[in-house]
Amino acid sequence: MGKSAENFLCTECGDTFSKWVGKCPSCNEWNTLKEFRESKAVGGKSKTKGKNLTQVEALKPPKQTELVERFSSGIEEFDRVTGKIFPGSFILFGGSPGVGKSTLALQIFLNIKGAMYFSGEESAEQVFHRASRLETRLIASLQNNIFSTNSLEDIVETIERNSPPFAIVDSIQMVGLENSSLGQISQIKENAEILLRLAKSTGTTILIIGHVTKNEEIAGPKILEHIVDTVLQLEGEENSGIRILRSPKNRFGSTLEVGVFEMTSTGLRELANPSEFFLAERAENSFGSAITVVREGSRNFLMEIQVLTVQTNFGLPRRTSHGMDLSKFHLMLAVISKFTPFKCETFDAYLNIIGGLRIKEPSADLAVVAAILSSRAEKEIPAHTIILGEVGLSGEIRSVAYLESRLLEAEKLGFKRAIVPRIREKFEKPKRMQVVEVKSVLELMKEILREN
Ligand code: TYD
Numbered sequence: 001m002g003k004s005a006e007n008f009l010c011t012e013c014g015d016t017f018s019k020w021v022g023k024c025p026s027c028n029e030w031n032t033l034k035e036f037r038e039s040k041a042v043g044g045k046s047k048t049k050g051k052n053l054t055q056v057e058a059l060k061p062p063k064q065t066e067l068v069e070r071f072s073s074g075i076e077e078f079d080r081v082t083g084k085i086f087p088g089s090f091i092l093f094g095g096s097p098g099v100g101k102s103t104l105a106l107q108i109f110l111n112i113k114g115a116m117y118f119s120g121e122e123s124a125e126q127v128f129h130r131a132s133r134l135e136t137r138l139i140a141s142l143q144n145n146i147f148s149t150n151s152l153e154d155i156v157e158t159i160e161r162n163s164p165p166f167a168i169v170d171s172i173q174m175v176g177l178e179n180s181s182l183g184q185i186s187q188i189k190e191n192a193e194i195l196l197r198l199a200k201s202t203g204t205t206i207l208i209i210g211h212v213t214k215n216e217e218i219a220g221p222k223i224l225e226h227i228v229d230t231v232l233q234l235e236g237e238e239n240s241g242i243r244i245l246r247s248p249k250n251r252f253g254s255t256l257e258v259g260v261f262e263m264t265s266t267g268l269r270e271l272a273n274p275s276e277f278f279l280a281e282r283a284e285n286s287f288g289s290a291i292t293v294v295r296e297g298s299r300n301f302l303m304e305i306q307v308l309t310v311q312t313n314f315g316l317p318r319r320t321s322h323g324m325d326l327s328k329f330h331l332m333l334a335v336i337s338k339f340t341p342f343k344c345e346t347f348d349a350y351l352n353i354i355g356g357l358r359i360k361e362p363s364a365d366l367a368v369v370a371a372i373l374s375s376r377a378e379k380e381i382p383a384h385t386i387i388l389g390e391v392g393l394s395g396e397i398r399s400v401a402y403l404e405s406r407l408l409e410a411e412k413l414g415f416k417r418a419i420v421p422r423i424r425e426k427f428e429k430p431k432r433m434q435v436v437e438v439k440s441v442l443e444l445m446k447e448i449l450r451e452n
């Protein structure tokens, strides 16, 4: 320790400062500086920590050289996001409480022979009980690899002694060195630094779970992001069973891929074909519904966008958007009011993306416009149509990346017609699909209102 006298730490970016300021000079976030009592609070223990770790480094040379082969988590969606597990890597697995982090971690634990699970939150029996819910072929000897402890010393010792291929610490907020107070920012940071060195010296891949809350009630694992090799994040809407796994940071692979899961009574189930799931409950041939193809990583998902418009009773029209940026929705309503005969100023409008996924891509703009028009005109869009295109402020339709690949996905799922932007480059049209090109929202409107 004794790194410096700086003792305020930003919970957003992890930078440290010697005095408190309202706005972090590094990341410009407000009210994120917290007092950081590193040297004072845990100073007494730094000696043992230092001693142990130098011993570890001196006695056990890193084994990575012969271990660089990645191994599978046994869960395809997880492997897709991480690019498989890199031996000796240090992974932070974040997400809000209750989203399913322990569940997924436990499922991976059950798949990897010799893996260890350290729970600081539940008793070993509770974890074992939960594990038996997930895996009926549970081998009793696994019980020996589940530990309940809050002691980081115990965890370090056990990993050193056994060098398991994979170890899970659930959660980084609930473990600590002896006599330290759990959950403190300084403690979390120190835990992570100790485990990082342990992962590198033993070749054990260590996955730490970190709860993230919006209001920062629990010290944010965000400060750990620059310490770890990989950051994984599990996201999900409250009322939906869909869970999305992302990797905002990945030293050993892509950060673009996503994994899609559904929470079931026996754990997280992989959704290898999410489109079918997203479209499963679709109300066919109803007003205000449009299908588009969203690209996440190297995959294309078909998603349904629903819009409901009703005449405003009094005052300002109400607009809500679930699954898409509200200002984007406002923009699409404005474009329609300006460039088509369907005025939206006196209409309430509600948008919903079915399935609980958020759409951020501009390629879904045209489908939003189509859904609004369909609702306003009370005319359904035929169920076998997909709509793709970015909408500009002059009502023009702009091109979409990976159009061919998106159309192919839709064709595979039996879609017969695609409304797309003007195609300029050489383009191989899908054989079993009619492709209609539109230049403006007005052309889109005519296409939708045309008798089909
Ligand atoms: P959990 O993994 O404990 O969340 P986290 O570790 O992120 O806090 O999962 C919590 C929720 O998941 C809880 O509400 C119960 C539910 N759940 C299932 O629906 N099915 C299951 O098989 C399991 C284990 C949990």
Ligand code: MG
Pocket: 101, 102, 103, 121, 170
């Ligand atoms: Mg948990």
